[in-house]
Amino acid sequence: MEERRRNKRTAMKSRLLIKRLDGEETPAEVGIEIIDVSKSGVGFRAEQLLKIGEVYESYLTIWTKEVLHAFLQIVRIELQGEDYSYGAVFIGMPEMDASRIEIYQTVHDGE
Numbered sequence: 776m777e778e779r780r781r782n783k784r785t786a787m788k789s790r791l792l793i794k795r796l797d798g799e800e801t802p803a804e805v806g807i808e809i810i811d812v813s814k815s816g817v818g819f820r821a822e823q824l825l826k827i828g829e830v831y832e833s834y835l836t837i838w839t840k841e842v843l844h845a846f847l848q849i850v851r852i853e854l855q856g857e858d859y860s861y862g863a864v865f866i867g868m869p870e871m872d873a874s875r876i877e878i879y880q881t882v883h884d885g886e
Contacts, residue, residue: 793831793847807861809835813880814873816864817847824859827852830866838879843872 794804805825810818817835825831827849835843851862865873 793825793833810860812876814865814868814876816850816862818860818862820855820858820860822858825849825852825861831863837875839875841875843868843875845872 793807805821805823807819807821810820812818812835830846830848833845833847835845837843845868846866847863848866849861849863851860853860
């Protein structure tokens, strides 16, 4: 299979809390498990069914314990057992925050 990702992805031990922005549902935060992250997006697992194309607000806790506030648009969904696997792209992430993810990848690859 041909790799189509533009940016390198790295696994990260972290959690992400998300909530929908469109106001259609009662706001609720959902814990998810991050599979991998790059400066352009994130792959994660969750028990809840989210909708493809929807934008969610997120708070990503990175390795330095800093929290990056970002918006995610769901671009891929797969059912894996009882959980769902998602792919999402960052919407409007500041370059400074994207650079923090790249720095983590550089340090992680050197270990």
